Amino acid sequence: EAGVAQSPRYKIIEKRQSVAFWCNPISGHATLYWYQQILGQGPKLLIQFQNNGVVDDSQLPKDRFSAERLKGVDSTLKIQPAKLEDSAVYLCASSFSADLTDTQYFGPGTRLTVL
Amino acid sequence: KQEVTQIPAALSVPEGENLVLNCSFTDSAIYNLQWFRQDPGKGLTSLLLIQSSQREQTSGRLNASLDKSSGRSTLYIAASQPGDSATYLCAVPLIKAAGNKLTFGGGTRVLVKP
Numbered sequence: 001e002a003g004v005a006q007s008p009r010y011k012i013i014e015k016r017q018s019v020a021f022w023c024n025p026i027s028g029h030a031t032l033y034w035y036q037q038i039l040g041q042g043p044k045l046l047i048q049f050q051n052n053g054v055v056d057d058s059q060l061p062k063d064r065f066s067a068e069r070l071k072g073v074d075s076t077l078k079i080q081p082a083k084l085e086d087s088a089v090y091l092c093a094s095s096f097s098a099d100l101t102d103t104q105y106f107g108p109g110t111r112l113t114v115l
Numbered sequence: 116k117q118e119v120t121q122i123p124a125a126l127s128v129p130e131g132e133n134l135v136l137n138c139s140f141t142d143s144a145i146y147n148l149q150w151f152r153q154d155p156g157k158g159l160t161s162l163l164l165i166q167s168s169q170r171e172q173t174s175g176r177l178n179a180s181l182d183k184s185s186g187r188s189t190l191y192i193a194a195s196q197p198g199d200s201a202t203y204l205c206a207v208p209l210i211k212a213a214g215n216k217l218t219f220g221g222g223t224r225v226l227v228k229p
Contacts, residue, residue, distance in 0.1 A: 042221050104217065
């Protein structure tokens, strides 16, 4: 079974530039999550999708971050404009459903460095 | 608001020694607790999931205990090996929120020296 795929794996940009990350979840998984992991900290949920609808985006900085999952499969996370404090690993995860018993499977992450 | 803490932040042990990793949470009304492993440059891998009704869960050399009343979980790794070197994170879902939102601890970075 293929895992969660993410690209790119690494990205270096200058502040005020824009960047986009892509995630392909495990086939058949209805729920998709984007997490931000700052160095030395645990992941923090940014947004959760159920199929192509948003379940929770309460911790997404909506003035600069946006995310979509148009066909209920792949998802993109965009930052525009980027700030220095956005330097982090962005992890995508998916699960069969949003049920509390379902395990979340994580992708390898995209490491973003903002200079 | 649920807060999850892991102490110590880093741990170094000689090969063969048993590892004891701690996780504490502020709200005891949890549905389950999960332990993850994270290797450098890689995503998280689920190790063990303990339901709130369970006291412990075992998988090979790994054993996780849960004490809801005191807000603690402990991950034991027996006879550590250099391959156990990684960061270990615990997480609990927010049962009062929609969806399976996980709150993570900051992790414990483990180094097992040959």
